[in-house]
Amino acid sequence: MNKLSEIYREELLGNVIPFWMKHSKDETHGGYFTCLGRDGKVFDTDKFMWLQGREVWMFATLYNKLEAKQEWLDMALHGADFMKKYGRDSEGNWYFSLNQQGKPLVQPYNIFSDCFATMGFGALYEATKKDEFGEIAKQTFENILRRRNNTKGAYNKIYPGTRDLRNFSLPMILSNLSIELEHLLDKSLVEGLIQDVINEVMNVFYQPESGIIYENVNLDGSFSDSFEGRLLNPGHTIEAMWFMMDLGVRLNDQALINKSIDIALKALEYGWDEQYGGIFYFLDCKGNPPQQLEWDQKLWWVHVEALVCMAKAWSLTGNEAAKEWFLKLHDYTWNHFKDPEHGEWFGYLNRRGEVLLNLKGGKWKGCFHVPRALFQVYKTLEPQPEIQLI
């Protein structure tokens, strides 16, 4: 474990973080470039709020949890300054994207822009104790809770009443946010939220008969035999299970930790591609063709989240299956995603594990999953991991 921990630390601090420090700062207009080619060259200048918020979070978190380096704090402030100036509409909702200068391109239809903004500003508040950042994080979080039951608002295209479904993504992210924002929120709000999201993830979306978490279920939690209802996203399940394990540690709830490990192992089993290796992106639980044409691709975030999840499972319980999965995932991931030539990791591989898009960042990939996972694995596999987990 010690040796592995050191490898992840070195990759984080020697390769990945320097890549983003060097290539992603927009010195002219502020904020971050995230559309970076294989060698780090900017190929598009649009600014997606998901990725701006996530990069603020990443640098603030390194500053908070790893080392109080001024350059990390400056990098986080650089993105936060741009976001603060241009990122919200008059009601405090976060746009989906801005152009390089900060003018809005896409309306605030997507609540995850708000989720990653609050996460970024929350971490920055922890770093600076500046009320302004704390206020932005809190107001945004209140907005999220307010919009929770109709996240897309006027942009929701679902006709109400015919097939109303609950989606897994928001409870999943809230289970991470509830810990990330704990220092900012009322204790009772946090306690209630934690119980709420654990219940949603582990009781509503998890189906005990099959042992599987569905992406969408009927309002009463039952299975919907529709494209949405049949959809499986093993990466989502696995990522959510390490959020659950963090909550298990936080609550000192061993049963929650054990159940999370079982669910994650099951997702790895059905999600693993026996023919070419790697974890499928999407599957249909009945084996029908999914609507997603990218269903068989191997995505970086799925695999690095699985590394984090298995590292935690192994470290917390010594589970042998988790250890084996960690080592198998480690081999696949480092051999296929890491770019030995130009630094950072590839994001999108085809089913065979060949590079499909050689970008290092784009609309959805930024300074987040790879460095967060490297950080998490490094800290998890260090001696005395328990006290470092959160």
Next chain:
Amino acid sequence: MNKLSEIYREELLGNVIPFWMKHSKDETHGGYFTCLGRDGKVFDTDKFMWLQGREVWMFATLYNKLEAKQEWLDMALHGADFMKKYGRDSEGNWYFSLNQQGKPLVQPYNIFSDCFATMGFGALYEATKKDEFGEIAKQTFENILRRRNNTKGAYNKIYPGTRDLRNFSLPMILSNLSIELEHLLDKSLVEGLIQDVINEVMNVFYQPESGIIYENVNLDGSFSDSFEGRLLNPGHTIEAMWFMMDLGVRLNDQALINKSIDIALKALEYGWDEQYGGIFYFLDCKGNPPQQLEWDQKLWWVHVEALVCMAKAWSLTGNEAAKEWFLKLHDYTWNHFKDPEHGEWFGYLNRRGEVLLNLKGGKWKGCFHVPRALFQVYKTLEPQPEIQLI
């Protein structure tokens, strides 16, 4: 040409049409099933208005243009009856999808639902001369023209004023609809519309410096260096070029026909995958990574539309390059898309030309591109193709 024509006729009437006749009729609730597995088995019962309208059109068109078979007319009426009953909101806009029973699932955010509805009811009016069908087609068409400049209405997520773009899809479809609905509309409206769409396709979206049609351009027709602006969709270009050739025949405009052929040949050249064969789905005109993860896949509609386009180019002008491309596309398409075992054609192949999803129909593939293309090639390569074209 004669022999090829016979092959396409036989595939249409001996394989593809019987497949849909057999598997797609919902005898219980009306309308069509389009989510059909490899062997035709229904794997999902949702009803997508694009595909309902297209199947009505297909059967009505066979009845109108090939043979007045009662079973084809009955099949068209079967779908139209369901659409008429359940398909529209109170303002006459067509929902995107309904459940099996006809209850709305997804709101009318997508103007192409309306386009294919009007196309279906227009052809059915031609077949039956029933005013009711003509009225539905006309009202829907008026709705399309009314919504033309903001097709998504309240569902439009683009923030106005920062980067307003024009999209190629609607002018492209209107260039086909203008001929399809000619029998229903005022002569002056049709003449104006035809000039208008030819101008949009051949002057606004076509860029003479590069010889390429872009999917999205600035309002003044100039290039937008953004993900949307850099996007190329060779299949769209090639399909639009046979619509333009049809208009060239209709207007007796040889220059328009010749220019369409040049543009289509150019699109085939840059769109062809030299390594594995087939035409890419999406490309970025600067060679950057596109946002579409399915960019390198080989889709049925792209290839069968290219067959139609090259058949027309070859037949109308004797162009040698068009003939060679037709034969090359014929080989690739019949070898990769046709399912020799269970009938009909596969829709989605990976870059290598292997089957990615073995469905015969789904959310986007129905009784349309394959039979329309088989019909078009069969009629185009028949003796005296000119008078059969439209």
